Structure formats: C-alpha cells, structure tokens
Amino acid sequence: GAMAAAELLVLLLVAAGPGPGRADSGRERRDTLREELLLSPLPTGDVAATFQFRTRWDADLQRGAVSHYRLFPKALGRLVAALGVRELHLALTHGFWRTRYWGQPPLQAPAGAELWVWFQPTVTDVDKAWKELSNILSGIFCASLNFIDSTNTVIPTASFKPLGLANGTDHHLLRYAVLPREVVCTENLTPWKKLLPCGSKAGLAVLLKAERLFHSSYHSQAVHIRPVCRDASCLAVSWELRQTLTVVFDFFASGQGKKDWSLFKMFSRTLTDTCPLASQSKVYVDISPKNKEKELLEVSPPPTSVHEAVVQGDRKTYAVYDLLSPSLFNTSRSLNVQLKWKRPQDSSEMPIPTLHAQRYVGGYGLQTGEICTLIYNTHPYRAFPVILLETVPWYLRLYVHTLTIITKGKENKPSYIHYQPAQDRRRPHLLEMLIQLPANSVTKITIQFERALLKWTEYPPDPNHGFYVGSSVLSALVPSVTAMKDVDVEQSPLFTSLFPSSDGSSYFVRLYTEPLLVNLPTPDFSMPYNVICLTCTVVAVCYGSFYNLLTRTFHVEEPSRGGLAKRLANVIRKFRGVPPL
Amino acid sequence: FQDQAEQFFRSGHTNNWAVLVCTSRFWFNYRHVANTLSVYRSVKRLGIPDSHIVLMLADDMACNPRNPKPATVFSHKNMELNVYGDDVEVDYRSYEVTVENFLRVLTGRIPPSTPRSKRLLSDDRSNILIYMTGHGGNGFLKFQDSEEITNVELADAFEQMWQKRRYNELLFIIDTCQGASMYERFYSPNIMALASSQVGEDSLSHQPDLGIGVHLMDRYTFYVLEFLEEIHPASQTNMNDLFQVCPKSLCVSTPGHRTDLFQRDPQNVLITDFFGSVRKVEITTETLSLDRDVAAVESKFPEEEVATEPLKYAEQLPVAQIIHQKPKQKDWHPPGGFILGLWALIIMVFFKTYGIKHMKHVF
Numbered sequence: 053g054a055m056a057a058a059e060l061l062v063l064l065l066v067a068a069g070p071g072p073g074r075a076d077s078g079r080e081r082r083d084t085l086r087e088e089l090l091l092s093p094l095p096t097g098d099v100a101a102t103f104q105f106r107t108r109w110d111a112d113l114q115r116g117a118v119s120h121y122r123l124f125p126k127a128l129g130r131l132v133a134a135l136g137v138r139e140l141h142l143a144l145t146h147g148f149w150r151t152r153y154w155g156q157p158p159l160q161a162p163a164g165a166e167l168w169v170w171f172q173p174t175v176t177d178v179d180k181a182w183k184e185l186s187n188i189l190s191g192i193f194c195a196s197l198n199f200i201d202s203t204n205t206v207i208p209t210a211s212f213k214p215l216g217l218a219n220g221t222d223h224h225l226l227r228y229a230v231l232p233r234e235v236v237c238t239e240n241l242t243p244w245k246k247l248l249p250c251g252s253k254a255g256l257a258v259l260l261k262a263e264r265l266f267h268s269s270y271h272s273q274a275v276h277i278r279p280v281c282r283d284a285s286c287l288a289v290s291w292e293l294r295q296t297l298t299v300v301f302d303f304f305a306s307g308q309g310k311k312d313w314s315l316f317k318m319f320s321r322t323l324t325d326t327c328p329l330a331s332q333s334k335v336y337v338d339i340s341p342k343n344k345e346k347e348l349l350e351v352s353p354p355p356t357s358v359h360e361a362v363v364q365g366d367r368k369t370y371a372v373y374d375l376l377s378p379s380l381f382n383t384s385r386s387l388n389v390q391l392k393w394k395r396p397q398d399s400s401e402m403p404i405p406t407l408h409a410q411r412y413v414g415g416y417g418l419q420t421g422e423i424c425t426l427i428y429n430t431h432p433y434r435a436f437p438v439i440l441l442e443t444v445p446w447y448l449r450l451y452v453h454t455l456t457i458i459t460k461g462k463e464n465k466p467s468y469i470h471y472q473p474a475q476d477r478r479r480p481h482l483l484e485m486l487i488q489l490p491a492n493s494v495t496k497i498t499i500q501f502e503r504a505l506l507k508w509t510e511y512p513p514d515p516n517h518g519f520y521v522g523s524s525v526l527s528a529l530v531p532s533v534t535a536m537k538d539v540d541v542e543q544s545p546l547f548t549s550l551f552p553s554s555d556g557s558s559y560f561v562r563l564y565t566e567p568l569l570v571n572l573p574t575p576d577f578s579m580p581y582n583v584i585c586l587t588c589t590v591v592a593v594c595y596g597s598f599y600n601l602l603t604r605t606f607h608v609e610e611p612s613r614g615g616l617a618k619r620l621a622n623v624i625r626k627f628r629g630v631p632p633l
Numbered sequence: 634f635q636d637q638a639e640q641f642f643r644s645g646h647t648n649n650w651a652v653l654v655c656t657s658r659f660w661f662n663y664r665h666v667a668n669t670l671s672v673y674r675s676v677k678r679l680g681i682p683d684s685h686i687v688l689m690l691a692d693d694m695a696c697n698p699r700n701p702k703p704a705t706v707f708s709h710k711n712m713e714l715n716v717y718g719d720d721v722e723v724d725y726r727s728y729e730v731t732v733e734n735f736l737r738v739l740t741g742r743i744p745p746s747t748p749r750s751k752r753l754l755s756d757d758r759s760n761i762l763i764y765m766t767g768h769g770g771n772g773f774l775k776f777q778d779s780e781e782i783t784n785v786e787l788a789d790a791f792e793q794m795w796q797k798r799r800y801n802e803l804l805f806i807i808d809t810c811q812g813a814s815m816y817e818r819f820y821s822p823n824i825m826a827l828a829s830s831q832v833g834e835d836s837l838s839h840q841p842d843l844g845i846g847v848h849l850m851d852r853y854t855f856y857v858l859e860f861l862e863e864i865h866p867a868s869q870t871n872m873n874d875l876f877q878v879c880p881k882s883l884c885v886s887t888p889g890h891r892t893d894l895f896q897r898d899p900q901n902v903l904i905t906d907f908f909g910s911v912r913k914v915e916i917t918t919e920t921l922s923l924d925r926d927v928a929a930v931e932s933k934f935p936e937e938e939v940a941t942e943p944l945k946y947a948e949q950l951p952v953a954q955i956i957h958q959k960p961k962q963k964d965w966h967p968p969g970g971f972i973l974g975l976w977a978l979i980i981m982v983f984f985k986t987y988g989i990k991h992m993k994h995v996f
Contacts, residue, residue, distance in 0.1 A: 146696065184746055191748020194722050196729055198747075210955045218947040237696035238704050239723040262719055266696055266703040286943040437952055467956050486955055512728055513658055513777040529950045552946035560949040577779075 083109040083123040085249050085330045087256045088546045090370075092338040093349060093391060094154045095402040097303040097311045098269065101318060102158055103256060104546040105248055105295045110282055113291050114172065123329060124293060125247045127192055132277060132291070135185050136175040138225075139216050140277040142167045144195060146236040147270035147300070148566060151408040156364050156530075158547050159296060161272045162523035162564040165195055165234035170214050171225045182227045194239040200229040203446065204522075206482040209470045211441045211527045215551065216278025217289060230443065232520035232567040236271065238262040244273050247295060255327025255375075256335075259319040260297065270300040284540065294546075314390040322386040326375045335373040335389060336545060340366075342403065350392045356380060361539075363548055365532025365559045370545075406431050406530050407438070407489075411523075411565035418503060418573040421448075425497040425524060425565060429489040431531060436558070437467070437488050438528040440497065444481040444521055446474035447504040447572060454500040457485075459493050476504075489528075503572050511574060521568040529558040646760040646801045649910045650753060651676045651686045654735060656767030656776045658692040663847040664838050666694045667708050668766045668808055668854040670716040675861040676762065680910035687738055687753055689725035691767075691777050701845060708850050708858060710842040724751050732782045739763075740793045757798035762806070762907045766854065769809030771832055772817075788818040795821040802895070804907040808853050810835040813889040825895045825902070827875070829853035830886035837885050852884045866909050872899035 090102040109124045113133050121129055131137065143161035151157065167186065175181050182205065190197035209223045241262050245252045252260055265271055274296045282288040301318050303311055315322050326333045336359070339349045355371035356379065362368070373380060373389060380387060408428050415421035427438065444450055452471055457464045468486040472479070489495055536556035541549045551560045614622070614633070622632040653676070655669035673688055695704050695717050706717040725734060737743050738753050755761055767774055773781040794800055805826040807815050812828030819826065829836040829851070838848035839855045850858070856879040864870055876890050876899070892899050948954075 187746040188748055191750045194724065194726070194750075196726055199728070209958065213949050213951070214947045215949075216946070217944045219944065221947055233727075235693040235696055235727065237693055238717065238719065239721050239726075242720045242722060262704040263702075281944065286945070287941075289944065437950070439950065439955070467952075468958070486952065513779040527950055551949060 082111055083107060085123050085327070086332040086546060087327065087330050088332075088334050088336065089256050089259075090158070090336045090338070090545075090547050091313075091389065091391065093313070094300070096153050098154070098300055099313045099318065099391070100154070100157075100270075100298060100300045102547060103260070103295075103297040105257070106546055107249065107293045108280070108290050109293075110288075110290045112289055123249045124291070128247065128275070128277060128293060131185070131188060135181045135188075136172040137169055137181075137185065137277070138172045138218070138279065139170040139214050140167075140185075141169070141215075141274065142189060142193070142197075143272060143274035144193070144234065144236045144240050145270070145272040146266070147268070147272075149270055149272075149300070149564075151405055151563060152410075153402070154300070155403065156405050156407075156561055156563075157298070158364075159274070159298070159550055160562065160564055161274055162230055162232070162525075163567050164230060164232035164520070164522070165197060165236075166228075166230045167197065167200065168212050168226065168228040170218075171227075173220070173222070173225065175225070178225060178227065186229070193243050195234060195236075196231070197234075199231060202478055204231065204443070204480055205229040206443050206472070206480060208441055208482070208484060210468065210484050210486065211439050211525055214278070215276070216280055216292070217286075228443075230522035232522045236273070237266065241265065241273065244275070244295065244297075247275070249329045250327035254325055255330055255333055256323065257327070258323065259315065259321060261319060261321065264319050265297075265299050268299050269302045270298065272299075273297045280541075294550075312390070312392045315388050322388040323375065324386045325381070330376075333375040334545070335375065335387075336370040336547075337373075337389060337391065338368060339371050340368040348394055350394055352390045352392070353383075353387070359545070361544065361548055362532070362534050362536045362556075364561070365530065365534060365536065367534045404430050407526070407528055407561065407563065409524075409526055409563060409565050411568065413568050413570055414498070415500075418571060420500060420502050421570065422498055422500045423521075423568065427487070427489060427495045427497070427526065429491060429493050429495075431491055433491050434531040435488060435490045436529055436531055437486055438526050440483075440485050440487060441525040441527070442481070442483040443524075444474070444483070444501070445519070446476055446478070446480055447506060447519070448481075448501040448521065448570065449474070449504060450481050450483070450499055450501045452483075452499070455483075455497070456499075457487060457495060457497050459490060459495045464488070464495060503570065505573055505575075508575055508577070508580075511577075515572070515574045518569040518571045521570060523564040523567050526563040526565070528561055528563075530561050531558045532556065645758065646906065647758040647911060648755070649681050649685060649760050649762070649907070650755045651681055651762040651764070652689075652738065652753060653686065654689045654730070654763075654765045654767075656691050656730065656765065656774060658777045660692075660694070660697055660699050661847055662692070662767075663694050663706070663845070664850050665766045666690055666692065667706050667716060667850050669764065670706050670718075670721070671708050671850070671854060671858040672764045672806075672861075673721070674716045674718060675858065675864075676908055679861075679864065679905060679908050680866050680912070681908075682910070683722045684750065685910070686722075687725070687751065688721075688723050689730045689735065689738075690723050690727075691730040692727060699846075707842065707845065708855070710840050710849060712842070712844070722750070728777075730777060732776050732780050732786075735776075735782070736786070736790050739790045739799075741797065741799060753799070755799050758801050759799070760802045760804070760907055760911075761800045762804045764806045764808075765815075766808040766851070769807070769811060769815065771811050772814045774807070774809055774815060784815045784818045787815060788820060791819060791824060792821045795823075802897075802906070806857075808836060808851050812836065813891075816891050819891070819894060822894055823896060824891075825872070825899070826891040828889045829879075829884070831889050834886040853879050853886070853888060856883060861904075861908065864904050864908065866905060868903075868905065870904045872902045872904065875904060 086106045088104050092100045094100055107123045111118060113129055118129065118133065132140070143166045145161040145163050148163055149157045149160050169182065169185060171178050171181060186197045186200040206228050207223060207226060208228055212226060212228055213221055241260070245257060245260060248257050250257060252258060276294040278292055279289045280292045282290040337351050339351060342348060351371045356374045356377050357372045359370045359372050360367065361370065373387065406429065409425060411423065411425045413421050414424050425440065457466060464487060466485040466487045470484040472482040474481040487495060536553060536559065539548070553559065618633055625632055653669050653673050655665045657665040669690060673686065676686060694700060695706050702712065704717065705715045708714050708716045741753065743752055765774060769775060773783045775781050791803065802823045805816060805824060808829040811830060811832050811834065813831045816826035816828060837852050839850045839852045841848045860875065860878045879888055881887050
C-alpha cells in the first residue's frame with residue numbers, strides 16, 4: 053500500500069517534470085559545453101592524454117542574482133559571485149612534467165596544489181576574501197587548501213597576468229600560493245568529476261577511472277574560471293569554466309613490450325556514447341610527422357577528419373574523431389582509438405624544446421645550502437626574455453647579496469628585479485626577475501641560504517621527511533617556428549585557446565621547475581621527556597638526602613627478644629655449649 | 634504487526650552521523666587506514682551519505698609512492714576487496730588529523746570559515762557512530778606519532794556533546810591495543826562502547842599481503858567487516874550479535890563492551906540504528922503541480938550592460954611595462970619615539986658632560 057502510493061507520487065512528479073523543459077527547448081540556451089581529448093605521443097614512447105571540458109555561460113555572474121544554474125556548477129558560480137573573484141585557477145598535480153624529454157606541455161602545473169586568483173577591484177579586503185576562498189575550496193575538493201595562509205601566499209608583480217578579459221592589472225588584486233606537500237588521490241578526483249555536467253557517466257568522462265589515472269607518471273587536474281569575449285566583437289562578457297586533466301602514461305609501467313597504445317590500454321575502457329549536454333565532443337590524436345618526413349604514427353579506426361593547426365609555434369597535424377557525427381558509432385558500439393608506430397623510433401630523433409629548466413639544491417650539511425636554477429635556451433639564433441618567480445619559505449633564509457646570474461661565463465644583469473624578504477613565521481621570500489636569455493645558452497642562477505631552527509612545536513609529525521620548497525615559475529614568450537594566425541576561438545580546438553595570443557611571432561609558455569626537498573636541523577623530540585626524568589631524579593636524590601640528614605633523629609633501639617626460630621636455635625646452642633645468639 | 638510498528642518508533646533518532654578516525658601515519662600502518670575505510674564503506678553502503686560522514690585519515694596510503702597498486706586500499710589478501718572505492722571523500726587529511734581538530738569536530742567549536750563537509754552538524758535527535766583506530770595504550774590513543782588523547786579528555790568531550798545536546802545516542806568503537814581503557818571514564822548517558830581488547834592486552838593484526846608488503850587489517854575490524862557485509866538496510870540484527878563478533882579464539886585478544894550508560898537494552902538496539910541511515914518517509918496522496926512557466930524565472934535576469942568599446946585580454950608578458958614599473962616610493966616616516974628619545978638622551982649627556990659652550994660648534 054505504502055509502496056504503491058510512493059510510486060504514484062513519483063509518477064506524478066515525472067509527468068509534471070518535462071513540461072517546463074519542452075516549453076524551454078525552443079529558446080536559446082545560455083550555456084554550452086564542449087569536451088575534447090587530445091592524445092599526444094611523447095618522444096620517449098609515453099603518451100600524454102589531455103582532457104578539457106569547457107562550459108561557457110553567456111551571463112554576467114558578477115551582477116544580478118543568478119538563481120538558475122544549468123551546466124555551470126552552482127558551487128563555483130556562487131563562489132565567484134559572493135567573493136568577487138575575477139579569475140580562479142586551481143591545479144592539483146602528482147608527478148612532474150619532464151620538459152626536456154617530453155616537450156613543452158600544453159598547460160603545466162607544479163607538484164602539489166597551486167591556487168592563483170585575481171579579485172575584482174570592488175573587493176576591499178583581498179586577504180580576507182583569499183582566506184575564505186581557500187577554505188571553501190578545501191571543502192569542495194577535499195584538499196588541505198585551508199593550510200594556505202600568509203606564510204605561503206605571495207603577490208607576484210610581473211608573472212601571472214590575467215588570462216581572461218581585464219581592464220587594468222593592479223597586482224594587489226592577485227594572490228598566488230602553492231602547497232608542494234599536497235597529495236592528490238581519488239578523493240580529489242571525485243568532486244572534480246561531480247562538477248562536470250554529465251558527471252562520469254557519459255561522454256569522454258567515462259574514461260576517468262582513478263585506478264588507471266593514478267598509475268601514471270604525471271597526473272594534473274585543474275579548474276580555470278575566467279571571463280571571456282562572448283563573440284568576435286567582444287562587447288559582452290561570458291564566463292568560462294575549463295576543467296582540464298592531463299595524464300602521462302608510462303611506457304614502462306604498463307609492462308608491455310610494444311610501444312603501441314590504445315584507449316583500452318590506457319584507461320581500461322572505451323568510448324561508447326556522447327554526453328547529451330555537449331554541443332561538441334571530439335578526440336584529437338597528434339600525428340604530426342617529426343623532422344617533416346613521412347608519418348610515424350598510424351591510427352585506427354580511420355578518423356572522421358584531419359585538422360592542421362599551428363600550436364606552440366609549430367605546425368601540427370591532428371586526426372579528429374567527432375563523437376557527434378553519426379558515422380562514428382555505425383560500425384561498432386564502442387570507439388577504441390589505437391596508435392601504432394610505423395617504424396621504430398630513434399633516440400637521436402628526440403627534439404629538444406626551446407626552453408627548459410632545472411633546479412636543485414647544492415651544498416652540504418644542515419646549516420647552509422644553495423639553490424641553483426639552470427635555464428636552457430636552445431634556439432639557434434633568437435634570444436628572448438623570461439620571468440623567473442621563486443617563492444622560498446621563511447625558514448630558509450636567503451642571502452640576496454649572493455645572488456649570481458651567469459650566462460656563457462659572463463654575468464647577466466636582469467632588467468627587472470622584485471625582491472620581498474621574508475618575515476619569520478609571517479611571509480615567505482619572493483624573488484621575481486626578468487632575465488634576457490641569449491640564443492643557444494645556459495643561464496645559471498644561484499642563491500645561498502641558511503637553514504633556520506624551528507621551535508619544537510612547529511615541526512610536522514614527520515620532520516625527518518624534509519621540508520618542501522615550491523616549484524619556481526618561468527613565464528616566457530618563446531619565438532615560434534611558424535607564424536600563428538588569429539583564429540576564431542569557437543571554431544578552433546580547445547587546446548589552442550588556453551592562452552590569449554597577442555601576435556603570431558611568439559607564443560606564451562609557463563614552465564615549472566622541480567620542487568625541492570631540504571632537511572632542516574631537527575631536534576631529538578624525546579629530549580623534553582628525558583630532561584624531565586633526569587631533573588626529577590637529581591632533585592629527588594639531592595634534596596631527599598639533605599632533608600634526611602637534616603631532619604633525621606637517632607634513638608637507641610632495644611634489642612628484641614627474638615622470634616621463635618631464634619629461641620629454638622638458642623636452646624640447641626645451649627645443648628652444644630656454644631654462646632647464645 | 635503491533636511489535637513491528639512499535640519497534641519502528643522505538644528508537645528516538647531522526648538522522649545518523651558517523652565520525653571515522655584513523656590516527657596513524659607512515660606506510661607500515663596501512664592496516665589502520667584499511668580499518669577505517671572498511672567501516673566507511675559499510676556505513677555508506679547501509680545508507681549514510683557523505684555529507685553526514687566525517688572521515689579523518691592521517692596519511693595517504695592509496696596514492697603513497699610505496700603502494701604497488703595506486704588508488705587502492707585492500708582489506709583482504711590477494712586483493713579481493715578494494716575498500717577505497719571510486720567515490721571516497723576524505724574530509725580531514727594528513728596533517729589536519731590532530732587531537733585539537735578531532736575535539737573541535739566533536740564539540741562543534743569550529744572556526745567560522747570551516748566548510749560544511751568538515752563539520753559535525755548533529756542535533757539532539759542524531760545517532761552518532763564514532764570509530765577510532767591507531768596505536769594506543771592504557772588510557773591514551775596516539776595521534777600521528779606526536780601527540781595523544783587521553784580517556785579523560787574523550788569522556789569530557791562526550792559530556793560537552795551531551796550538554797550541548799549534540800547526540801541522541803552514541804556508539805563508540807575503538808580498535809587499538811588496550812582499547813577498553815578508553816571507555817572506562819565515560820560518564821555521559823546514552824553511550825555504548827566497544828573495544829577490541831582489554832586493558833593489558835594487545836590488538837593484533839590479521840594477515841599480511843606479500844604483494845603489498847604490509848599487514849592489511851586488524852583482526853577485530855576484519856571480523857566486524859565480515860559481520861557487517863551480511864547486514865542490509867532492512868535487517869533486524871541487534872547489538873548483542875555485534876558483541877559476539879570476534880571471540881578470543883579468532884581475535885587472540887578479548888573484545889570488550891560497555892552498556893551501563895545506555896538506556897535501552899542492547900537486545901532492542903538494531904545495528905542499522907548506528908550503521909545505517911534513517912529515512913522516515915511520509916506518503917501523501919495529494920498532487921502538486923509544478924510551475925510550467927520558466928520564462929518568468931529567466932526574465933528576472935537584469936539587462937546586461939553592453940560595453941561601448943571592445944574589451945581586450947591582458948598581455949601575458951608586457952616586457953616594456955614591467956621594466957618601467959616604478960618601485961613604490963617609500964614614504965618618509967618621521968623617526969619613531971624610541972629613536973627620538975635615544976638621540977635626546979645622547980645630546981643631553983653630551984652637553985651635561987662638556988658644558989653648554991660647545992653649542993655654537995654644533996650649530
């Protein structure tokens with residue numbers, strides 16, 4: 053009886069449900085979803101897969117009370133409106149992108165958690181809004197972003213210019229923080245997937261299974277929110293939410309002998325249908341020939357089209373699978389893209405990227421050390437500038453007078469330096485420099501530091517693991533090999549419209565170096581207990597002895613008559629004739 | 634039928650919460666994380682949603698570099714059961730699992746900016762399950778190898794919860810060495826407690842997995858998990874069955890329990906009162922018609938301002954602008970009181986020593 057009534061109610065609700073939908077279908081939708089997957093084989097035999105899900109909402113989140121959320125997630129929309137956020141970029145990464153061997157990344161993020169936000173000029177207390185924002189995001193993404201406070205937040209003056217529409221860049225509205233110790237696991241992926249309109253049930257997101265994604269060399273998931281031009285005339289503002297996920301599958305970890313890849317081998321599943329809410333859903337495979345020779349890579353099944361684009365200054369060819377085209381799922385119900393190498397790869401063919409960098413800690417012992425950064429410019433004849441941003445925690449006391457920048461044996465003076473020294477327990481060091489890199493050179497930047505001794509309550513529960521120094525950020529305009537034309541953002545693939553391009557002769561790239569792990573001098577944490585025991589023992593023994601000596605009185609004791617045993621013994625001794633006890 | 638109806642209304646709670654805490658750090662304490670995750674899995678399976686579960690894991694085992702199968706935590710050897718799952722949500726991770734945060738979650742004295750998923754928003758009609766595991770001793774439980782919580786503190790925290798009416802009934806389960814010492818000091822009503830071992834006994838681990846290289850679960854929680862796998866949301870199993878789980882022959886230690894503070898008879902307390910979630914459904918026969926006119930909602934959008942000239946993107950690396958960024962003029966501040974006082978003292982001493990006649994040489 054009860055079950056039938058419940059079913060009746062559910063049926064009535066369902067009948068009333070599609071009514072408003074049908075009335076609405078004729079009107080223009082204000083938000084759109086595009087999803088895309090880019091598979092790029094890397095020179096070392098690994099393969100990188102980049103997912104991008106872009107929701108564009110033709111509404112102004114900042115003004116007016118928006119109450120009807122459709123594709124744009126309500127959690128993020130309300131956050132942007134309530135805290136006056138103009139741009140938000142949050143990335144959670146596990147692993148490191150090896151630029152030297154893998155090439156320039158489409159969008160790199162440093163190991164751990166990185167959060168940088170531009171606030172609207174109307175926000176009066178930016179620090180308070182920043183603290184609230186990091187707490188709310190830590191609840192949404194199950195990450196310890198609430199550890200972001202003034203000891204790891206910096207205000208960069210030259211890097212991290214806004215990626216969206218901006219009319220003025222007062223850098224006091226920018227905040228940047230990185231947490232290198234942050235772990236990324238399934239509990240961070242789950243809420244990220246829940247923000248997608250189709251969840252992980254349809255479309256490209258069915259491939260996102262945690263057991264395969266975390267068994268990789270590099271996994272980076274990010275959320276980017278920014279205002280963009282609504283159309284070519286750019287008179288109105290739309291809000292764009294991009295969720296990107298980059299994963300690099302290791303050839304060696306997969307355990308197979310051949311270097312061939314397929315969707316099933318990477319993700320242990322294949323694509324079966326599209327997300328009904330997406331207006332565009334495509335898979336791109338990078339089949340660019342290396343050294344302008346014949347193709348190296350063969351893809352199957354045959355792609356729906358081939359697309360050529362200039363990406364990161366180089367002409368590249370992509371095989372495109374359009375999941376919305378009806379011919380794709382005609383022959384088989386699932387799409388399993390397979391990549392096969394036509395001829396074996398030569399290790400001498402590995403191209404070296406134009407800009408790459410490396411960072412390490414030098415020195416020995418637990419008192420001093422040195423941070424060395426090497427930046428390589430491998431372009432044969434062009435020089436270009438690069439901005440280096442370093443954030444060093446306060447417990448590594450930098451000595452700026454030991455900063456040396458050497459290129460080709462000579463000193464290289466930066467055109468712009470911004471240094472903000474640290475305040476103990478309040479603010480980290482910030483060092484920003486604009487360095488000109490000559491063609492075909494290596495630049496070495498070294499700075500010495502001294503390690504501080506923390507108070508014993510400030511050590512984390514595992515102090516012998518070491519302390520992390522966040523990655524440094526290199527932002528550069530690298531000269532392109534092929535000039536890039538201005539293309540319409542809506543028609544081009546998503547991975548070409550990440551950074552707004554200004555002119556075609558160079559492209560913008562942001563690289564991160566390795567994070568560093570330094571050991572601080574740690575005390576023996578059992579010493580407080582030892583000291584208390586020792587002190588109490590010494591006090592008890594000394595004071596106790598003195599007290600006894602001073603207050604003890606002596607008196608003569610009557611000899612006791614003896615117990616039973618003694619009396620019996622005396623009786624026997626009397627018989628023997630020996631004196632009694 | 635009468636008995637069934639009576640039983641439906643016997644327990645006075647309307648919602649269920651769970652606070653699951655693993656207090657150990659480092660890879661060799663894998664089994665404590667697996668313990669907590671297996672209780673999390675059972676509790677989710679029986680109906681408590683993630684928004685009502687506060688899960689605290691002191692270290693990350695699933696994505697630990699030493700884990701040969703990333704994103705998994707197994708409870709049975711030969712990798713039979715992955716208790717980590719695909720949709721886990723951990724509220725307090727890694728360094729956030731401290732005694733202070735645990736007590737703040739229980740008593741509700743949380744800083745105002747804490748997100749909802751990290752709060753225990755229980756009321757006086759909530760049944761709360763609290764599960765703790767880690768390394769412990771006689772009267773204390775160790776948090777992350779650096780601090781401890783004592784049984785007195787825990788009892789006082791529960792008393793604060795009682796006085797603030799934050800629970801209807803509370804089930805406390807602890808799986809550590811000498812676990813029974815942790816519930817000895819409770820004095821608030823409506824608390825039932827279970828422990829894996831008595832004072833003076835150690836709780837032992839169950840089985841190692843040679844592929845992963847560590848012990849996967851503790852014995853007591855392993856048998857509790859096996860017991861809970863048989864429970865479904867409508868089962869009528871009661872607490873007396875839970876007390877029988879893991880006798881000394883299987884567990885090597887003697888599990889204990891304490892029911893003197895609990896008002897109902899354990900025979901009448903269902904397992905799903907604490908491990909499952911109550912959904913009191915009211916059936917109605919009246920119909921509701923939803924508003925068909927969405928146009929009214931959409932037209933509430935205020936008219937947007939259209940800019941007169943096109944907006945543009947910022948330049949990513951404006952070299953000229955950066956180089957000519959003038960450094961902020963440092964405002965001249967008058968010298969502070971201390972400096973003024975110091976100089977005044979120096980000048981006074983000078984003139985007192987050498988006499989006023991030197992003034993003309995100064996000016």
